[in-house]
Amino acid sequence: MRIGLLGGTFDPIHYGHLAVAEAALEDGGLDQVLMVPAGDPWQKTDRMVTPAVHRLEMVRLAVEGRAGLEVDDREVTRSGPTYTIDTLESFPATDRLFLILGSDSALGIPSWHRWLEVLDRAGVIIVPRPGVTCDEAIEVLPDARCIEMGLVSISATTIRQRIRDGEPVVDLVPPPVIDYIAAHHLYAKRGEDDMVVAPSDMEEPS
Numbered sequence: 001m002r003i004g005l006l007g008g009t010f011d012p013i014h015y016g017h018l019a020v021a022e023a024a025l026e027d028g029g030l031d032q033v034l035m036v037p038a039g040d041p042w043q044k045t046d047r048m049v050t051p052a053v054h055r056l057e058m059v060r061l062a063v064e065g066r067a068g069l070e071v072d073d074r075e076v077t078r079s080g081p082t083y084t085i086d087t088l089e090s091f092p093a094t095d096r097l098f099l100i101l102g103s104d105s106a107l108g109i110p111s112w113h114r115w116l117e118v119l120d121r122a123g124v125i126i127v128p129r130p131g132v133t134c135d136e137a138i139e140v141l142p143d144a145r146c147i148e149m150g151l152v153s154i155s156a157t158t159i160r161q162r163i164r165d166g167e168p169v170v171d172l173v174p175p176p177v178i179d180y181i182a183a184h185h186l187y188a189k190r191g192e193d194d195m196v197v198a199p200s201d202m203e204e205p206s
Contacts, residue, residue, distance in 0.1 A: 004033040004125060005087070006100040007075070009156070010055050012181060013062045014173050016154035018069070020127050023149045024100045025068045028125045033100065034072040035059050039082060050186060052076045061176040083113040088121040097122040102129035106137040106144065119143075127152075163187040 004024050010017065013035070021033045037055045056076050063069040074090055075082050088097055099122050101109075106126050109115050124144035126137045130153070134146035154172055162169050164187055169178060181187060 001032070002028075002030045002096045002098065003091070004028060004030040004098045004100050005036055005072075005122070006033055007036040007038060007084075007087075009049060010035070010037045010059050011050050011156055012055070012159060012173060012177055012186070013059050014154050014156060014159055014177075015171075016152035018062060018066065018174070019149070019152055020100065020102075021063075021069050022066070023127065023147050024098075024125050027147045027149075028098060028100075028145065030068070030098065032068050032070060034070055035063060036072045036075055036087065039075045039078060054180075054184060054186060058177045058180055061180055062174045064176070085112075085114045085118050085121070088118060098125050099123070100125045100127065102127055103132040103134055103137040103146075104129045107132060107140055109141060160187045164189065 004021070006017070006021050006024070008017065017035070021035060024030060025033045037052060037059055039052050053076075056071065056073055059071045063071055075087060078086070084099070091097060099118075101124060103126050106124060109118065109124075112118060119141070124141050126134055126141070126144050126146045127149060128134050128146070128151055130151055138144060138146060159169050159172050162172075163181060173181075
């Protein structure tokens, strides 16, 4: 199996995430793409993050019926800080793994925990991000493959703010996710009931 891993906070998941996953699936020659929500939520040190139980369910709803896309809960169910290498090593050695990264994140791989082992275990598929070209990322990771696709300008931060302000997000978020957000009153306000504080003990995004 050629498996792509698209990790992130997914707070909330939106059409931009899905576009990246489907582009990598098709153009990267992958058998499937696993959407891997980060656990509660050590990798965000500058804001509040929605509890993983909600973020995981929103991803489940978003990928339902999309061929080749699946949700993977291994980082949610694992306790404590988790590094990318830990996630990679939890897969069978026979699986061929590929990290799907934005070009900006790809530049930071040399700062990751055990980053050389990360690159030994997994290939890298790069998607363009504003401010960093694929060519710049390839200079850092010459063995990576860059997927040609339009820049994704959707921002989860903007989505959360629009929901908080009572503005529609139907063009940004799949309908089942919108319904879930409304049913659980997510992003309506910043408070202890629906958010958790992220500690500052993480070195890298996952």
